[in-house]
Amino acid sequence: MPETPRRADRPSAPRYGNRPTMKDVAARAGVGLKTVSRVVNGESGVTPETERRVQEAIDALGFRRNDSARVLRKGRTASVGLVLEDLADPFYGPLSRAVEEVARAHGALLINGSSAEDPDREQELALALCARRVDGLVIIPAGDDHRYLEPEIKAGVATVFVDRPAGGIDADCVLSDNFGGARQGVAHLVAHGHRRIGFIGDMPRIHTASERLRGYRTAMEDAGIAVEDAWMSLGATDPARVRRAAEEMLSGPSPVTAVFSGNNRVTVTVIRVLAEQSRRVALVAFDDLELADLLQPGVTVVAQDAAAIGRTAADRLFRQLDGALLLPERIELPTRLIARGSGELPPAD
Amino acid sequence: MPETPRRADRPSAPRYGNRPTMKDVAARAGVGLKTVSRVVNGESGVTPETERRVQEAIDALGFRRNDSARVLRKGRTASVGLVLEDLADPFYGPLSRAVEEVARAHGALLINGSSAEDPDREQELALALCARRVDGLVIIPAGDDHRYLEPEIKAGVATVFVDRPAGGIDADCVLSDNFGGARQGVAHLVAHGHRRIGFIGDMPRIHTASERLRGYRTAMEDAGIAVEDAWMSLGATDPARVRRAAEEMLSGPSPVTAVFSGNNRVTVTVIRVLAEQSRRVALVAFDDLELADLLQPGVTVVAQDAAAIGRTAADRLFRQLDGALLLPERIELPTRLIARGSGELPPAD
DNA sequence: CTGAAAGCGCTTACAG
DNA sequence: CTGAAAGCGCTTACAG
Structure with a gap:
């Protein structure tokens, strides 16, 4: 029975949708496969004439x-993966770009993925990246158990955690000084005369949120102030939740005179709520915002350097890949208090 | 001569840095390679007992x-590439995230790259992605000649251009209505009594910049206003250049009473400069900003929907990949004028 | 239900 | 200077 002719019967013709291979090039140039490989990779040992033909x-x-x-x-694979929470968040853009630049300097491409703050999705993404055999992985954890990565790390995948430490495994991580930054920010409010200070942060299972809360508590303790439960609110950072939280601590029998905002998502909503208040409420916010200095009053912030965090993490990743067998380390980057007005307002009562 | 023993001599043991393969699994389970493949891929036709062993x-x-x-x-490869200008720019974060979500829905990963507005780097990146055999490419062009992509497109790489059309080739593109948006924004200023209106935009070789300038010119013409050269400034969007441009058109013999800002990078600097002026200068800005409504006055903007643009482009990409042999199309998304105060200020003289 | 062989498009290790 | 063979770790197309 005669075979049905197939497109593959024309092995050296570039078929639509099928790309030419080195074999095709070799056939057309009348040379061996290895010679094509040499030309493509710029290796030496090819006559100029042969090279021209190839x-x-x-x-x-x-x-x-x-x-x-x-x-x-x-x-x-000369590629690295970056698992973050949400690329649309202004904190992660510069971080991602910084990782990309370091990767580029090492000839590697960057595969990005957003976990949407979902631990399952983080794991799914990280493992998909491992299946693609990325050389390394930078992870901003959504979950708190990363033992699923143990086989991968043992198999040689370089790994650096960012913004929050890994859970259940020993791995490099690069963090901001969340505790110290929050403590300093709250102390700043205390120094300006506040005693009833509110704290609105992200969900308590998130490391940065709990660390910043700890900073708040410590600063209050340092000042000898007994914190009331009604002054603290942790949870999702969607506008509705944050608005409710802010409005609650601004009303009632002992309303706060100042708010410490736990991150940039919270801050945008808090600013809106404070702008609606009849009395002036002081504000210090963790994370800088692009137009923070142009608001009235300017927003006093505890700034992190997202690009520096990304750069540090990526450097560390490639140091691992270069075979510098480093012990896992926890690198903490300092924050910077930038006074712009909102944090220097006196108590309204 | 006896061979030197190598680590590879223990073929079925997982070696550090060398990952176990299906062959290793098959050996350990005492089955054939294909059976492992079946289990790994969830194919049918494997006894429960065999499956358990594997x-x-x-x-x-x-x-x-x-x-x-x-x-x-x-x-x-179930991966798509996205070449944009700068992931750290707040316009591209949501766009990238939207592309990612569509890719995810199609089971594909996203490889991101920043061209830094450099045409050579755009080409280098796009071709590197093609070498990785991404299934498709979403490109925000930096250059204006994309003929280098012809072989790739012919070979079956799906391609969609975003924000600016392709140069020299016929390809899908998804754009905002830059001309119409700018025209509407400038007409808004005219409607509020302005005649001396400045335009500060990006480099003229960038499509969005020239289209928005055209919108400005048309709106002015519509109003019967003769535009002076000193009112228009196109160039790099770094703060120093924009500041100089703004200060120049705000001084001199016939200073502008209103400014139309060509994009979000320009706007942040223009806002700063305007805040320093003794008289009130009106402002309408292309692109929305996160805190634009909280400034005083609120910033009137012509908003684009970055996420919708990314979503539309990615949808189109996967339609191409699904074999819907569509003719290249130019899709234009509408912009939205949001009045917040700065664009409704009357002329100061 | 199960598996041996061939092949995807390259590079590596050799040999000429 | 040049090239044939083997192999990277899978899947495909068959055969049993």
Whole structure:
């Protein structure tokens, strides 16, 4: 029975949707496969004349080396993964860009993924990236159990955690001084005469949220102020929740005269609520905002340097990959208090 | 001569840095390679007992399928590339996230890259992504010649341009109505009594910049106003350049009474400069800003929906990949004028 | 239900 | 200076 002719019967013709390979180039140039490989990779040991012929075939065929195949053979993929919470959050843009730049300097591409603050999705993403055999992984954890990564790390995947430490495993992490920054910010409010100070933060299971709350508590304790439960609110950072929280601590029998906002998502809503109040309420916010200095009053913030965090994490990742067998380390980056007016308002009563 | 023993001599043991393969799993479970493949991919036709043995071997070895190898065989990589200007720019975060979400719905990962507004880097990035054999490419062009992509597109790489059209090739693109938006914004200023209106935009070779300038010119013409050269300034969006441009058109013999800002990078600097002026200068800005409504006065903007743009582009990309052989199309998304105060200020003279 | 062989497109280790 | 063979870790197309 005669075979049905297939498109594959024309092995050296570039078929639509099927890309030319080194084999096609070799056939057209009348040379061996290895010679094509030499030209494509700029290796020495090819006559100028041979090189010209190969190059001609490459151009005519529109050949581009398939890096997937290359990678399969070489072992390293020259790509790193970044799992973060939400690329649309202004904190992660600069962080991601910084990681990208370091990766680029090392010839690597960056695969981004958003966990949407969902631990399952974080795991799914991180493991999908491992299946793609990224050389390394920068993770902003959503979950608090990362033992699922143990086989991957043992297999050689470089890993650095950012913004929050890993759970259940020993790994590098790069953090801001959340505790110290919050403590300093709250102390700043105390220094300006406040005693009833509110704290609105993210969900308590998130490391940064709990650390910043701890900073708040410590600063209050330092000042000898007994904190009332009604002054603290942790939870989701959606506008509705934050608005409710702010309005509650601003009303009632002992309303706060100042608010410490736990992160940039919270801050945008708190600013809106404070603008609606009849009396002036002081504000210090964790995380800087682009137009914070142009508001009236300017927003006093405890700023983190997202780009520096990303850069530090990526540097560390490539140090791991370069074989500097470093012990896992916890790197804490300082925050910076920037006084702009809102944090220097005196108590309204 | 006896061979030197190598680590590879223990083929079924998971070596550090060398990951276990299906072959290792097969050996350990005492089954064939194809059976492992069946279990890993959840295919039918495996006895529960066999499946259990294979699963045990997988867990014991810490096996994870190498998707690079899989991809090489299957043809599609289930990944798409996104080349944008700068991930740290607040316009691109939501756009990128939207592309990611659509990709995720189609089971694909997203590789991000920043061109830094450099045409050479755009090309380098786009071609590197093609070498990785991404299935599709979303590109926010930095350059204006994209013929370098012709072989890739012919070879089947789906391609959608965003924010600016492709140059030299016929390809899908998704744009905002830059001309119409700018025209409407400037007309808004005219309607509030302004005649000397300045325009500060990005470099003229950038499509959005020239289109918005055209919208400005048309609105002025519509109003019968002769535009003076000194009222228009196009160039890099760094603060120093924008500040100089703004200060120049605000001084001199016929200073402008209103400014139309060409994009979000320009706007942040213009707001700063205007805040320093002794007289009130009206402002309408292309692109929304997070705290724009909280400034005093609120900033009137012509808003684009970055997420909708990203979503539309990604949808189109996957429609191409799904084989809907569509003709290249130019999709224009409407903008929205949001009046907040700064655009409704009357002329100061 | 199960598996051996061939092949995806490259690179590596050799040999000429 | 050049190239044939083997192999990276999977899947495909068959055969039993």
